Amino acid sequence: MSSRILPPSGPPRVLALAQLANAFGDGAYYVCSALYFTRIVGLTPTQVGSGLTLGWALGFLAGVPLGHLADRRGARGTAALLAVATGTAVGSLLFVRSFPLFVLAACLYTCCQCGLGAARQALLAGLVERAERTGVRAHLQATVNAGLAVGAALGGVALHLDTRQGYLAVFAMDALSFLVSALVLLRLPAVPSSPPAPAGEPALAVLRDRPYALIALLNMIMLLYMPLLSLVIPLWIVQRTQAPSWTVSALLVLNTLSVVLLQVRVARRVSGLDTASRSVRHAGLVMLASCAAFALSAAGPSAWAAGAALLVAACLQVLGEMMHTAGSWEIGFDLAPPDRQGQYQGFFGAGTAVARMLGPLLLTALIVTWGPPGWFLLGGLFLLAGSAMGPAVRWAERTRAAASTAGPLQPVPSLDPAGAYRRASR
Structure with a gap:
């Protein structure tokens, strides 16, 4: 364990x-x-x-x-x-x-x-x-x-x-x-601090990195699952299904334990940008299936039928969550320059703040108010964002390859804090 x-x-x-x-x-x-x-x-x-x-x-x-x-x-x-x-x-x-x-x-x-x-x-x-x-x-x-x-x-x-x-x-x-x-x-x-940006280059280079901005935007859309479990799903269960109210707690426990026990195993399948993009794309498909199952839970003729649909939906949701996070970590780290990880991770992680800021209002109106059609629309957003991640990553790789060919300063080998000699990038 x-x-x-x-x-x-x-x-x-x-x-x-x-x-x-x-x-x-x-x-x-x-x-x-x-x-x-x-x-x-x-x-x-x-x-x-x-x-x-x-x-x-x-x-x-x-x-x-x-x-x-x-x-x-x-x-x-x-x-x-x-x-x-x-x-x-x-x-x-x-x-x-x-x-x-x-x-x-x-x-x-x-x-x-x-x-x-x-x-x-x-x-x-x-x-x-x-x-x-x-x-x-x-x-x-x-x-x-x-x-x-x-x-x-x-x-x-x-x-x-x-x-x-x-x-x-x-x-x-x-x-x-x-x-x-x-x-x-x-x-x-x-960790050694990075040198200041060369003359003529912006200090906050991430703000001009358009491929990385697109990737962060797609990641932000995928992160809309964050307000689901804490706000939208409890309201959905109570107002739109016949499932008992304790189902809310059961699904929260299921989500937490699944991440604790399975997140590391899911992440082992990600070993580079190609597998990371594939993991995010598959996450979009799984999240679409999860949204469909949540939508069907409203049509359950009994508490047992609604509970079964919610259980399937919650299992798919946490699987998609783990697949997305594993892929997004790899993408966010790999496409950031070694000496600018802080600002790049700050930009990439801003999607979490936006999801927490806009997600509750947007998803409450979309799902709790509109009903099952809102679930299918949200699932379509997950599918589109996950499918677009691969092309966006390839665009970022091309721009970095072109910049490298143009002759920028290459990162030099450095000593890590433990004293082991390693390369700053591969």
């Missing part, structure tokens, strides 16, 4: 422990935050939603410059600093008593979170060989999901108590988890 979750010893395992410590607090926070702000603080759901939307919009903008900071100042120190800043942002939520303070704290939290994600990815790219990055990232994903599950159980205790003190204890635990994560990150070897 541990081999399916924890990566090999060395820097990958330290990275996993850092994110595991953080995942415990995040799992409890995700379960409790909405109810705390509405029931205890007294904000309306609309205020909570609008504050988070604004926050993730700013996070989307902050990811690239903070990732660039990780490139220029060192990924390890930047990641640790942003972990402390994120913990501070979560801690500030303990003192929120009004909507303006909530918006301010939410914006600080989302900006730091997006920057932390970019810095962590740059740190992984600097410490792990190129051929091993997707496998290590799969281990990290399994580790995080295991931590989130445990944290969610702890958050359930606070929900049961339903007191201000219980909710505040969860927020304090999450803030502390970021500080512990920062201390663990400091145990990693330092």
